[in-house]
Amino acid sequence: MPSLSAANLDLLSSDVARPAYDRDKAGIGIVHFGPGAFFRAHQAFYFDEALGRGGDWAICAAALRSTDVRDALRPQDNLYILAELERETRYRVIGAIKETLAGPADRPALLDRLADPATVMVTMTVTEKGYCLKGDGSLDFDHPDIAHDVADPRNPASLVGHLVEGLRRRHGAGTAPFTVVSCDNLVDNGHKLGRAVAGLAERQDAALAAWIRTAVAFPRTMVDSITPATDDALRTRVTAETGLSDAWPIQRERFTQWVIEDHFCNIRPDFEAIGVTLTRDVSAYDRAKLRLLNGPHSTLAYLGSLAGFESVADAMADPDLAGFVRRLMLEDIKPTLSPDAGIDYDAYINAILSRFANPGIRHLLSQIAWDGSAKLPFRLFGTIADRLAAGAAVDKLALPVAAWMRFIRAKAAAGDKLTDPLADMLLTIGRGCTGNAHADISCFFTLEQVFPPALTGNTAFRAALERAYALLDGGVKEAITRI
Numbered sequence: 001m002p003s004l005s006a007a008n009l010d011l012l013s014s015d016v017a018r019p020a021y022d023r024d025k026a027g028i029g030i031v032h033f034g035p036g037a038f039f040r041a042h043q044a045f046y047f048d049e050a051l052g053r054g055g056d057w058a059i060c061a062a063a064l065r066s067t068d069v070r071d072a073l074r075p076q077d078n079l080y081i082l083a084e085l086e087r088e089t090r091y092r093v094i095g096a097i098k099e100t101l102a103g104p105a106d107r108p109a110l111l112d113r114l115a116d117p118a119t120v121m122v123t124m125t126v127t128e129k130g131y132c133l134k135g136d137g138s139l140d141f142d143h144p145d146i147a148h149d150v151a152d153p154r155n156p157a158s159l160v161g162h163l164v165e166g167l168r169r170r171h172g173a174g175t176a177p178f179t180v181v182s183c184d185n186l187v188d189n190g191h192k193l194g195r196a197v198a199g200l201a202e203r204q205d206a207a208l209a210a211w212i213r214t215a216v217a218f219p220r221t222m223v224d225s226i227t228p229a230t231d232d233a234l235r236t237r238v239t240a241e242t243g244l245s246d247a248w249p250i251q252r253e254r255f256t257q258w259v260i261e262d263h264f265c266n267i268r269p270d271f272e273a274i275g276v277t278l279t280r281d282v283s284a285y286d287r288a289k290l291r292l293l294n295g296p297h298s299t300l301a302y303l304g305s306l307a308g309f310e311s312v313a314d315a316m317a318d319p320d321l322a323g324f325v326r327r328l329m330l331e332d333i334k335p336t337l338s339p340d341a342g343i344d345y346d347a348y349i350n351a352i353l354s355r356f357a358n359p360g361i362r363h364l365l366s367q368i369a370w371d372g373s374a375k376l377p378f379r380l381f382g383t384i385a386d387r388l389a390a391g392a393a394v395d396k397l398a399l400p401v402a403a404w405m406r407f408i409r410a411k412a413a414a415g416d417k418l419t420d421p422l423a424d425m426l427l428t429i430g431r432g433c434t435g436n437a438h439a440d441i442s443c444f445f446t447l448e449q450v451f452p453p454a455l456t457g458n459t460a461f462r463a464a465l466e467r468a469y470a471l472l473d474g475g476v477k478e479a480i481t482r483i
């Protein structure tokens, strides 16, 4: 089977959509950090749409460490196939990425791209841990990459360090800044990143930091599209159904949403024309999505894994689990969301539940279970804190937190690996667990970077968590029924 490449596009089966623009003529205007599946399913798709309307919106996609994506995409001219999963799968070749860079060897080229006046926007999907923030949302100067970037700012290691160095060069050259668009599932993503970038810049040059604070836009965003990791089944299907083999195709549900705060310091595509929502206030969307989609997703990940399910759709096919998640959303999460935001929460909840239940999408619970220590604070702890402040019960909300702890304990007992920025610490705690709820939870609560004092010091939360943790002794179904 021939491979995907610019020269082979004509060999694609006729129903596969392909770039509707002259790729050779489109200039690079975007630099993206973190070329993982989500970016290729989401932002690259939107920039592909923008390119179809004309303009220099092609992307230089950079990975700071891993060379996998570059090595897979370069031989196929940085093209890849996006499969939109619905009753009928639609395939489309995305041409928006024109350059892939990776690792320290490509750092000079990446910094040149960041300094290039043609670069008008920098986007990123580096996951929660890629921001090197502390639990309170400020930059962690003790993080090894940040400490490195303070000592050697011209050869940065971190995302934040790259942004500072790129902006420093532009400032020095009198070049307009690029807009920095964070596309990760972090509460207040743009503002947190803006403060981190200015904070790091402050360590080398107060004038640069002041310029960053006043001249650079860091809009907040909400991004949404369920994107299961690529597997061999997808590769085989893509080859069979499109007529070309692709080293790294991407799959996602057809639904996709991008909301960006309308705050830019350089030119941008006509976002509204390509289905992106621009708004003055992203926070209501952001909060609703993190709390109603990602919170229940993590809930399904830990409860579902403990119950022996593999995918989100499998877990949702269990009426007890699906019913629990629905009640959690309606009774515990929805009351923490602003009723004046103009969002129909009931409709939103129903839509999310049917997206989760979509049998056409095999989204592994193990994928969502990654990085729990970095995800739970954004997905569940804010909701729990708000419920506690309102004097409401947190029994249901405590269950996924207890399930996460039991998940870690089970992984440690089985000698399994854990994908988490705190993996070593978590596995040490997990190995020390005895099964006694009070003692085990005390060990987890020593993780100050995960649990804020407002939660660890709250007796109602502690009691609910201990009860949930102990109830899980009888299995997930038992716990759900008794809560």
Ligand code: CS2
Pocket: 185, 223, 224, 225, 226, 227, 293, 294, 297, 298, 367, 368, 369, 375
């Ligand atoms: C998921 C998200 O992997 C996870 O943790 O909860 O990636 C989720 O699929 C996306 O945020 C949906 O937009």
